[in-house]
Amino acid sequence: MDIQVRRGDSLWSYANTFNIPLPLIIDSNPSVNPSALSIGQPIQIPGYWLSEYSVQPGDSFYAIATRERISIDSLLLANPDANPITLQIGQVVNVPQRVTTSIINPRQNYDSIVLANDLEELADLYPFIRRRSIGNSVMGKELIEIQIGNGEKVVHWNGSFHANEWITTPIIMEFVNSYLLALTNNENIRGRTMLPFYDQVTLSIVPMVNPDGVDLVINGPSEDTYGEEALRINNGSTDFSGWKANIRGVDLNNQYPANWAIEAERKPDQPAPRDFPGYQPLTEPESVAMAELAGELSFEKMLAFHTQGEVIYWGYENLEPPRSRAIVNEFSRVSGYDPIRYVYSYAGYKDWFIQDFREPGFTVELGQGINPLPINQFDEIYQKTLGIFLASMYM
The missing domain is CATH 3.40.630.10 (Zn peptidases)
Known part of the structure; x- marks a missing residue:
């Protein structure tokens, strides 16, 4: 989430406002000098994103902040051009939302x-x-x-x-x-x-x-020379579930100069779905x-x-x-x-x-x-x- 520096702001004040450890804010802004902030300078706040809210009758920044369980200052920072005293019904304001759940789905075919x-x-x-x-x-x-x-x-x-x-x-x-x-x-x-x-x-x-x-195992061979060669190495089978190697049929975990010759002597001597240590x-x-x-x-x-x-x-x-x-x-x-x-x-x-x-x-x-x-x-x-x-x- 991006905010803009106001007069008197500091990275420490943002850490307090958003309850984010200061080192995370410093490291989220590597090009920023923490002791020399400039008015209007953009600052990234980690772990937050903005959602839009349409002002309803009777709303105020205090009411919105209370309902969303955020500080008024965080709301002001997210809306630098808004006048909190003259909110209009239907006006769209940005509401900072702390992210508290995972944003990725690892439980799938992960290519x-x-x-x-x-x-x-x-x-x-x-x-x-x-x-x-x-x-x-x-x-x-x-x-x-x-x-x-x-x-x-x-x-x-x-x-x-x-x-x-x-x-x-x-x-x-x-x-x-x-x-x-x-x-x-x-x-x-x-x-x-x-x-x-x-x-x-x-x-x-x-x-x-x-x-x-990984893409070969999950999605099958690509329609190019790499896919054609993988099919050849796999004896024409489109079942790549037993494939451990890279796309050229080299086992990447048999590639290192640590008694490599022993592996080469007893493993396949040409590209294969698994175990070929390379030439x-x-x-x-x-x-x-x-x-x-x-x-x-x-x-x-x-x-x-x-x-x-x-x-x-x-x-x-x-x-x-x-x-x-x-x-x-x-x-x-x-x-x-x-x-x-x-x-x-x-x-x-x-x-x-x-x-x-x-x-x-x-x-x-x-x-x-x-x-x-x-x-x-x-x-x-x-x-x-x-x-x-x-x-x-x-x-």
Whole structure:
């Protein structure tokens, strides 16, 4: 919601008027100097939007504010050109509305278009989100990273490395929306106050690493050369439910230089719906973008969300730091998932991250069943994952 600066206003006064934490207002207006506001300058207030109201007989700003349970000052700020003394019947005024419920619907077939629309709506409502492209997929779709918070500790989450594990993306987005709501409404999640996390932790989130593959699984092949090649790789079948790879038939989670040769020796040697590690490491733009992001941000810990099995893989070649054990034990406690230190699998993002950065890395396998997991498992999966999201920030 946009308002305009009046004489004597400050960002602190807006925080009081709208009951929004001051850091969220400051971060929603990165180009504004808080100590040098100019009259008429636009200011974004996060967590609010405007609704229109037609003045009725007997209405006043006081009556409208009382009925809507908002302050008169917030009403004045939303209507800088209105004269509150001479309201006219039928006159349209703007009423600030605090958003208290989720604005996205994650319980659906969640393809790259749904994700892009949801990210745009969230960024408009919560402009303290930092959103950027970290690269493009094979088909040119943006790989979007969002950041929330100002802490020195950078915690990274990602989803949908594997195409038919796309339910990880809406699971992540459900928490993102819940976190934003808790921040702007001064609410707790599972008894924990969220604002200290915002001050202490920077969340780096790539909700969908493999948008081409996700769209292929959900919507079928596109009518172009990419779709034709995917059909060929899939032996002519239009059933892509078993497809894990990117659009070129490369398994993005087998693309990293962490014993890649072992995987290459025992996995398919040409493009396939799953498991082909490429002809060499880091050939795919999606895997390269994720490697560059880790190098840029120096994650304090990294969580890659996959499905299925309700297990958490947390070790690699005895290179993981000692604190990884305590972290995964807490993840297990809050989720019921089983921690597994080592598994005979290599070349994954988690493996490479532990190897190159020697920081805690985790592959979290959500849910049970056959991929793609049905959306009717969403709420059960989310409730178990919620504790992991929180623990990754406080551990």
